[in-house]
Amino acid sequence: SDKYKNLSIRKGNTLGTCHVVEDILGEGAFGVVAKCRNTETQKSVAVKVNKGEEGVLQQAIYEIAVLKRMQCLDHDICNIVQWDGFFFDKENICITFELLDMSLRGYMEEQDRFFTIGELKPILHQLATALASLHSIGITHMDLKPDNIMVVDRSHQPLKVKLIDFGLARPVSALHQGEFVGTRVYRAPEMLLGVPFDESVDMWALGLVMAELAMGCCMYPGNSHYDMVRYIVETQGQPPDDLLDNGDQKMFISLIKSMLNLDASNRITAQQVLDHEFFAASIPQSPSRDAGTQLTHIDNQQHGSFNVQHPVPFRFLVLNRVHMVDKSLLFQQCHCFFI
Known part of the structure; x- marks a missing residue:
């Protein structure tokens, strides 16, 4: 695809020394995520290939630092994607993760129906466990949304989900007032208003994700910060003084x-x-x-x-x-x- 020319990634290419590209799973401002086969272990993995641009490079370094800090957590018990290290492909940093089935967003679109309370309960419990684990070591995810939640295996019920994408995650101590991070429609009101915020912004996002699963649509689909604040005030009233x-x-x-x-x-x-x-x-x-x-x-x-x-x-x-x-x-x- 022309979209990936800048990274020169195509099926059959080898990233680094032993990761053969089998498919392109997704893309973003950072670069692409590819399904690769490790020729040394014969395992299929997900490889996040970050562009070699200055801003993207720095963000990749921050992400690796957060992932290293998270190594004290059990990825299965905490419902967080397993990180398998990183390597370089030319000037690009490639971060390797376990390969999971599909995003919760993709699963929602595939099902094309409302989730029942019975289905929502285990998903909520797993995501709350993931956030509690992150917050316990002083990490805020900052970009919780259905796209960053993976279904481990769609054929198994109840669904097992895992939290992915720590590109915007950061220590709670590094959160800056006036900063706008993450996807707009999942941002907490305190961030929209430019006042101090903490790890509770993750809980706001979790609430919106669960509401979206229950309703089948985004709760606050604002096209601007003004829209977002207006929707929130109309549905929940004025923010506390x-x-x-x-x-x-x-x-x-x-x-x-x-x-x-x-x-x-x-x-x-x-x-x-x-x-x-x-x-x-x-x-x-x-x-x-x-x-x-x-x-x-x-x-x-x-x-x-x-x-x-x-x-x-x-x-x-x-x-x-x-x-x-x-x-x-x-x-x-x-x-x-x-x-």
């Missing part, structure tokens, strides 16, 4: 409400703003501090420790800088001030 309003954030929102009071006679004065407790802890160093300095400050925090909370007034700048954010989300957040 403490999701957005904590510490300085709460005072900052209170100040905005006071400045935007429709009754001009009750609108806060400039002096009252200056006297507000919002400024009690830290007075701005200089009124001439420009936006460039503020963005540099945010960049330093994004690439450094997140123990220091960055100034809330610049939170929107963080969101606006990330090209994946739909601009209308800013208006959604402003709307939240008046709820």
Whole structure:
């Protein structure tokens, strides 16, 4: 296929020294996944062939680091795909995994029906076991969806499933506020809103996966972050105040409400703003501090420790800088001030 020309992968090719390509199982931005036969062991395996591009190469290195950290887990008991190591094919990093039957997405499409509660129960138990195991060693998957859940053998009931694709997985300690990771329609509201998040984003995704299995369709099929937040609010109500309003954030929102009071006679004065407790802890160093300095400050925090909370007034700048954010989300957040 022309899609794989950049990687020069075709049936019959040998990757590395002993992996003969038998089929192309899938593709992604990273490269391709091929079914290969190891000529030394005569076993068929799945090989994830990562492009030799700088960003993809770095992501592959991160994935291998996560996989090494996961070696303390029993892959069968924890319902996680077995990793069999890695090798190089020219400039491409190839990661080897056990070969499984088909993705849960493919199984859903093949069955073309709703799953019964009896079928859902063991799937939920297995996936919860997988996530509990990952979280116990401080790893967040970050991209849970039916495409990244494999059915071990579709002919066996109840279904045995395993979690795959750790390309976006990372230590909980490395999660960064304002970062957008994973597939949009499975992202948790705290990630969509750009506020701090943790491994519980995996549980949100798990809830959506189970709802999709039960209903036969995606629960929040948003085409933008704004759509996603709107669907969530329409079905589940407004996010809790403490999701957005904590510490300085709460005072900052209170100040905005006071400045935007429709009754001009009750609108806060400039002096009252200056006297507000919002400024009690830290007075701005200089009124001439420009936006460039503020963005540099945010960049330093994004690439450094997140123990220091960055100034809330610049939170929107963080969101606006990330090209994946739909601009209308800013208006959604402003709307939240008046709820």
